[in-house]
Amino acid sequence: MDWIIFSLLNGVIHGLLLFMVSAGLTLIFGMMGVLNFAHASFYMLGAYFAYTMQGIVGFAPAVVLATLLAGAVGAVVERWFLRRVHRYGHAHELLLTFGLSFIIAETIKLFFGNYPVDYRIPPALDTAAFVIGSQQYPVYRLLMGGVALAMFAAIYLLLTRTRVGIVVRSAIYKPRMVEALGHNVQLVFMGVFGVGAALAGLAGAIAGAFYTTNPNMALEVGVMVFVVVVVGGLGSLGGAMLASLLIGVLTSLAVGVDRSLADALALVGAGEWARSAGGLLTLKLSSLAASLPFALMLLVLLLRPSGLMGEKA
Amino acid sequence: MTMRTPLLPALAAVAVLGALPVLLPAGLLNASIQALIAALFACAYSLLAGRAGMLSFGHAAYFGVGAFATVHAMNALGGTGLLPTPLMPLVGALGGLGFGLIAGWFATQRSGTAFAMITLAIAELLHALAPQLKGWFGGESGISTMRMPAWCLSFGSTTQVYYLTLAWVLVSLALLYFHTRTPLGRLTLALRENEHRLRFLGYDVHGLGVSAFAVSSMFSGIAGGLQVLGNESANYVVFDAGVSATVVLNSYIGGVGSFLGPALGAALMSFFGYAVSDTTPSWLLYQGVLFVLVMMFMPEGLTGLVTATLRLLGRHGVMAVLPLALSAVVAGLLLAGGSVFLVEMLQRLCSQDYRSLARMSGTAPPVQLFGRAWSAAAVGTWIVPAGLLAAGALMAGVVQRCRRGLALAASPEVPERAAALSERALP
Numbered sequence: 001m002d003w004i005i006f007s008l009l010n011g012v013i014h015g016l017l018l019f020m021v022s023a024g025l026t027l028i029f030g031m032m033g034v035l036n037f038a039h040a041s042f043y044m045l046g047a048y049f050a051y052t053m054q055g056i057v058g059f060a061p062a063v064v065l066a067t068l069l070a071g072a073v074g075a076v077v078e079r080w081f082l083r084r085v086h087r088y089g090h091a092h093e094l095l096l097t098f099g100l101s102f103i104i105a106e107t108i109k110l111f112f113g114n115y116p117v118d119y120r121i122p123p124a125l126d127t128a129a130f131v132i133g134s135q136q137y138p139v140y141r142l143l144m145g146g147v148a149l150a151m152f153a154a155i156y157l158l159l160t161r162t163r164v165g166i167v168v169r170s171a172i173y174k175p176r177m178v179e180a181l182g183h184n185v186q187l188v189f190m191g192v193f194g195v196g197a198a199l200a201g202l203a204g205a206i207a208g209a210f211y212t213t214n215p216n217m218a219l220e221v222g223v224m225v226f227v228v229v230v231v232g233g234l235g236s237l238g239g240a241m242l243a244s245l246l247i248g249v250l251t252s253l254a255v256g257v258d259r260s261l262a263d264a265l266a267l268v269g270a271g272e273w274a275r276s277a278g279g280l281l282t283l284k285l286s287s288l289a290a291s292l293p294f295a296l297m298l299l300v301l302l303l304r305p306s307g308l309m310g311e312k313a
Numbered sequence: 314m315t316m317r318t319p320l321l322p323a324l325a326a327v328a329v330l331g332a333l334p335v336l337l338p339a340g341l342l343n344a345s346i347q348a349l350i351a352a353l354f355a356c357a358y359s360l361l362a363g364r365a366g367m368l369s370f371g372h373a374a375y376f377g378v379g380a381f382a383t384v385h386a387m388n389a390l391g392g393t394g395l396l397p398t399p400l401m402p403l404v405g406a407l408g409g410l411g412f413g414l415i416a417g418w419f420a421t422q423r424s425g426t427a428f429a430m431i432t433l434a435i436a437e438l439l440h441a442l443a444p445q446l447k448g449w450f451g452g453e454s455g456i457s458t459m460r461m462p463a464w465c466l467s468f469g470s471t472t473q474v475y476y477l478t479l480a481w482v483l484v485s486l487a488l489l490y491f492h493t494r495t496p497l498g499r500l501t502l503a504l505r506e507n508e509h510r511l512r513f514l515g516y517d518v519h520g521l522g523v524s525a526f527a528v529s530s531m532f533s534g535i536a537g538g539l540q541v542l543g544n545e546s547a548n549y550v551v552f553d554a555g556v557s558a559t560v561v562l563n564s565y566i567g568g569v570g571s572f573l574g575p576a577l578g579a580a581l582m583s584f585f586g587y588a589v590s591d592t593t594p595s596w597l598l599y600q601g602v603l604f605v606l607v608m609m610f611m612p613e614g615l616t617g618l619v620t621a622t623l624r625l626l627g628r629h630g631v632m633a634v635l636p637l638a639l640s641a642v643v644a645g646l647l648l649a650g651g652s653v654f655l656v657e658m659l660q661r662l663c664s665q666d667y668r669s670l671a672r673m674s675g676t677a678p679p680v681q682l683f684g685r686a687w688s689a690a691a692v693g694t695w696i697v698p699a700g701l702l703a704a705g706a707l708m709a710g711v712v713q714r715c716r717r718g719l720a721l722a723a724s725p726e727v728p729e730r731a732a733a734l735s736e737r738a739l740p
Contacts, residue, residue, distance in 0.1 A: 081605075294434045298431065298438070301419075301430075
């Protein structure tokens, strides 16, 4: 029973982390119609920025600075790269961000080498929060979940309760109308892009210390974040939250299940046949955990093309 | 796109390609085989991305399925029976077509960004599953095979493999070109231009999308099969996201707007990679930078640059354009030189060897670059790239102004003002 509680907790926290990265992506998509391929690169940049500055200013200030720097890089990308190619269409913008993600990953390799760097959580935070059975639960995981939840609350309040939020939300739905009413929509675009990048950077700075920080982390997280955004519905913040939690819990639970389809078929007496057929039928669910999110995404796209909570198709 | 490919240059190009085994050493010939395969893959890809306007980020899946279908067929048939070794890529074509039909049926339900994401998901699904399915994909180590002799040829030498690859690539390119001439090919173009109107005219839009997708994956499968013929093995790494990324970069650097653009881009980038990857570990960075530059300043790709230059030549004559083109090339070289110097210098300074060396000696030892030792702490070292970049930027600015002046001078409506402007622009 212990492992179920642990898997659920781990899954929820992994999901919250995914949400931190995908929140910015889904906001940017809803607003500009651009699926930013480089978004997960900001996550990686956050981790590397924090790693570099940790030795100079300490852990907490390094995380804050890394967040701000990632946001600044995001704003630069929007202002001097994306805006230039906007007139060539969405496909072009997608390709440009694709190229930028390539450049960011290679630049990281240039400076830090093509191997994981030694970015760790500070010893003060490296303790157990509580003990269930014989296993300890690290306090840092709870911290990661707490930061993500605080961030969700902050964005939600910002978008629904403030004037800035009203302008941003209206710019998502009718950018031309908002422009005609005298708001600087270009600035709003740059701001949302920067804030989205900063959120991804924050997630990277926090998660990089717990998991590994290496030049491939952008690709690993990036693909999963796309799945989250598509499953949740492009442009929907609530959908991104739901999908992140769903995927986090699903993969975390699947890793612990040591059964295959053949075992399920054995219940109806077809176990021998399934084992002799081999292939997908005898694969353990735990080894399929990595591919489950993609299967889920294909399923959602077929049954509910606009995503779980999406309005824009 | 409707430009007719003149027969004579095409024949000359084929003759040059046919003479390559005599002209090139063995190492370069192997690189040529890879370049030919990359060219075919890029052409197959841009049938979908360029002509049908459907951006796929997971084309490695169809390349990989073709490769594995071929490797299994080679092992099962042993080069005998109905399909001798030279015809093996047909199995790859069949594999690509079959998987492309299934995947295409799913993916083309949606268009635009969602389509791109579905293709990405399919490829990643396959990439995650492949190492687990040992029976089909051979696990981590992959599956190896042998090229069996057939048709009185042993296929033991690189030259024979080269000619086999060349024959397959030429036939495939001819078929792909033929596809653009058929009514189906024209409708594929229409699908990109205006899907709504096409549906209004009574065409089955989904069916058309699937057909473009399947044809594209079929030729990707042939490319995968050719790679297996060359390497005599297949590994699940062919499903890697890097393979999908490379074909996107290659195609768009070449320019998906023209038929041969992607093929030329892929061939160019393969040789570039072959020449540079041994000397510098950061060549992927150069590839990425080149791609972003092309996306930002030449949305039509390198072939677009060539057509633009030809158009300028036709309008203003050689004498007016030649100095401009030469200075543009010089500006490009200066900028490239400055950036390469900077990147290589940083790469050496950040390498683990150098860091431990610096830690041991307590000072910053000089760095070997371009056959000369540069002191990392000296100002003179950093003035070199800064100067190159500044000179290049200055020259690029001048070229830009001159080109604008040329365009203004040629437009008949405002001759006086244009002349004044162009005079002012020319230094």
